[in-house]
Amino acid sequence: MTILFADDEDRDRGWLRNLLEENVKDHPLHEAHDGQEAVEMAIKIKPDLVFLDIKMPNLSGIKAAEQILEKLPSTGVIMLSNFSDEVYVRQLWKIVPPDGAFGYVLKNASNEQVVEACRAVLSGDCWIHPGIARVIQRTQNRATNLTSAEYEALVCISLGMTDHTIAKRLFLTEKAVQSRLKSLYAKLGIPGRGESNETEFNQRCRAVYLANKRGLINQQELDEWEAKLGAKAGA
Amino acid sequence: MTILFADDEDRDRGWLRNLLEENVKDHPLHEAHDGQEAVEMAIKIKPDLVFLDIKMPNLSGIKAAEQILEKLPSTGVIMLSNFSDEVYVRQLWKIVPPDGAFGYVLKNASNEQVVEACRAVLSGDCWIHPGIARVIQRTQNRATNLTSAEYEALVCISLGMTDHTIAKRLFLTEKAVQSRLKSLYAKLGIPGRGESNETEFNQRCRAVYLANKRGLINQQELDEWEAKLGAKAGA
DNA sequence: CAATTGTCCAGGGAAAACCCCAGAGGCGCC
DNA sequence: GGCGCCTCTGGGGTTTTCCCTGGACAATTG
Known part of the structure; x- marks a missing residue:
């Protein structure tokens, strides 16, 4: 029963170490300081349980988990996060x-x-923090769960692209883009122009706001997308 | 030399207490668990130094600092923050x-x-964390520092309002709103339609993205504005 | 005083975003 | 097979956003 935990913050790592030493005795403990190191150590020591902070340099906790599970599918993974982001x-x-x-x-x-x-x-077993129970629910609800097409569109408008630019980047017609956006707005529950007598919104910006609010997207994610899509554009 | 510190997180509060006990000896220490309590305690015990977490329930660290400094202007204040947000x-x-x-x-x-x-x-003296030195600089730079008019406009589009809605909320004409937005875009360095041969942006959304990226705005701030402006609209 | 800057306002024009309608192909599911 | 869902497509429209030029006023600054 070996345990590996990874976090880039000294303070949190210390807290976790103390906690595990006191409460989950007789398990060898190993520390990693970033995602990359976590993956390498995991492959070596084949732990039964891995704690991963989501926000880490070099390799995010999510990606680290992906790589670890690829090699060692039976590893138990516990993600640590500051936020209840749906992303x-x-x-x-x-x-x-x-x-x-x-x-x-x-x-x-x-x-x-x-x-x-x-x-x-x-x-x-699985253990989900109570604070994100509703988020989990939403990801499984048909009416509110975004398809990957809608999510792509959401990311693009969040980065500030025009319909035209999105169409070029994603190899679609502008009509297709607008179609994606339309269903995106609907799922986010943004009223159209005619509806809702008083409150008028710029749906595009409103969508970005709501998506941020619900944790569908966040700044870090967007920055990664920006780098990815920007590179594709440059080529 | 009395010290008061306020943080809603048990873990951080414990860390701070230990730290202060060990390193800044012989000062009476007092703990508060949120902004409201911090203000009340400060008025009672008149501390020389106050530590305030920015993100706290009931009353944010900023607002707590405001109220404390109002009554006791000579109090030293140290803000604790997770982020280097320009806001x-x-x-x-x-x-x-x-x-x-x-x-x-x-x-x-x-x-x-x-x-x-x-x-x-x-x-x-003052002590500013190295990580936000550049942010401080930017707030004092003419070319990039937003005026309060531009900032207002920024908040409004970030919430997803249309020009028309903004005009109504702020008691302006739509032309005035557009004028504000135009100079906002300029200060954020967003290329217009004609310029910059290839990259085309939806300036409105792009402004929101960049503002988030630079920490000019963040979700929590926006939510507060939303509540404020929404209430005004309802009345 | 003059110069600058921020703010507001105007008209007119081009482009982008959004609206409604409808249809067709692919996909998985009962 | 029939059904629903997602997706892309088309035509033909309205509204919003953005652009340009330009003027007026107040406050600040040299």
Whole structure:
């Protein structure tokens, strides 16, 4: 029962170490300081359980988890996050094997909750922080869950692209782009021009605002997309 | 030399207490758990130094600082923040008396840095975290520093309002709104339609993206504005 | 005082965003 | 097979946003 945990913040790492030493005894503990290191160490020591901070330099916790699960699918993974962002839940959902055990705990969790999550995952169960229960629900709700096409469009307008630019980048017609946007607006519940007698919105900006508010996107994610799409454009 | 510190997170509060006990000896320490409590305690015990987390329930650290400085202008204030958001620096700049001592430290600061900031403020100096030096610079640069009119416009489009809606809310003509937006775009360095041969942007959304990226605005701030402006609209 | 800067306002024009309608192909599911 | 869902497509429209030029006023600054 080996445990690996990765976090770039000294303070959080210390907290986690103390916590695990006291409460989950007799497990060898290993520390990593970023995502890259976590992956390398995991492959070497083949831990049963991995704690990963989401926000880490070099390699995000999500991507680290992806690589680790690729090589060692039976590893238990517990994500640590400061935020209840839906983006991450989305991504995690994709990379975790259907029968895999994983946990998602927010950093403001109590010590007991972390221990609980730890025990659950070690015994093959999942543990989801109460604070993101509703987020999980939303990702499984038909009416509000975005398709990947809609999500792509959302990212693009969030970066400030025009319909025309999006069409070029994604190899679509402008009509297709507008079609995606239309259904995106509908799913986010943004009233159209005719509807809703008083409040008038610029749907494009409103969509960005709501998406941010719901944690569908966040600045870090967008910056990565910007780098990706920008590079494609330059070529 | 009394010290008061306020933070809603148990973990951070414990960290701060230990740190101060060990390094800044012989000062009575007082804890508050939110902004409101911090203000009340400050008025009672009249501390020489106050640590305030920016993100707190009931009353934000900024607002708490404002109220404390109103009653006790000679209090030294050190803000603790997770982020290097320009919004907060903007706001802090306004409420701190010109000759007041204050500090701004990010939460990922080392223990030494916190002690250093503490000592500086106690002896009447300011201490600004290295990570936000450039942000401070920008707030004082003519070409990039937004006027309050431009900032208002920025907030409004970030919330997803149309020109027309903004005009109504702010009691302006649409032309005036567009005028504000135009200079906002210019200051953010967003190329217009004709310029910049290839890259085409939807300036409105692009402005929101860049403003978020630079920390001019953030979700929490926007939510507060939304509540404020929404209420005004309902009346 | 003059010069600068920020703000507001105007008209007219081009482009982008959004609206409604409808249809067709692909996909998985019962 | 029939059904629903997602997606792209088309035509033909309205509204909004953005552009340009230009003027007026107040406050600040040299």
